[in-house]
Amino acid sequence: MEIKFANNTNIKAILNVQKAAIKEIGNKDMLVTLSEEEIAQNVDDGVLCVCQIDERIVAFRSMHIPVDDYLGKYIALDPSYRDQLIYSDITVVHPDYRGRGLQKILGEWLFQAIDDKFKIIMATVHPDNIASIKDKFHHGMKIVALDNVYDDKIRYIFALFRDRDYIYEKEVAVEMTDDMEIRRLLSEGYKGIQLRENLLIFTK
DSSP, X not given: OEEEEOOGGGHHHHHHHHHHHHHHOSOGGGOOOOOHHHXXXXXXXXXXXXXXXXXXXXXXXXXXXXXXXXXXXXXXXXGGGGXXXXXXXXXXXXXXXXXXXXXXHHHHHHHHHSOTTOOEEEEEEOTTOHHHHHHHHHTTOEEEEEEEETTTEEEEEEEEETTOOOOOOXXXXXXXXXXXXXXXXXXXXXXXXXXXXXXXXXXX
C-alpha cells in the first residue's frame, strides 16, 4: 500500500474510483461528488491524496481550499483568518477495497501532510453516514452545527482547530434522531465530540 499526493496523471483513475463508488450507494444524498475540474483543482493545490495497492488507485481523500467560504459562519470565523481555513472534502473507496479502514488511514495521512498554515479544518457529513461521522471524530473534529447546506440537504458541520486544546467539564448524551435536542445543545455552545452506539456525546 502506498499513499501519496495525487498528480494530474491520476485524475482519470480517481474519477473511475468515484464512479464505481456511486453505483454502490443506495442513498445518493450521502455522497457529494467532485467534478473533474474540482478534482484537478484540488490536485493542483496539493490537497488530494490517493491510495495505491498493487499500483492501482483504489481510494482517494481530498481537502478543498474554499474560494467562497460557506462554513466559516458556523464558527464565526473572522475574515482575516480565512486563509487559515480548509475543508475536509470527500473520501471515496472503491467497493472492492472497502472494509480495510482506508478512510481512516487516508485521513491520518492527509491531516498530517497538509500545510501547517491551515489551522482550521471544517467538514460536513450526512446524519446517516455513520462511518464518516466516526471518521471525523477520530481525527479530532467536533460537531458545531446542524443545518441545511448543499441545496437544503441536512448536514452536521464539523470543525477542528489544529492549534487548540480543549478541557470540557460537562457531558450530555443525546439520541442521534433527536434533532431538536441536538440543535438546542449546539445553540447553547455545546460541541459534539463522540458517537457511542446510537448516542451523540456533547460537551461544554
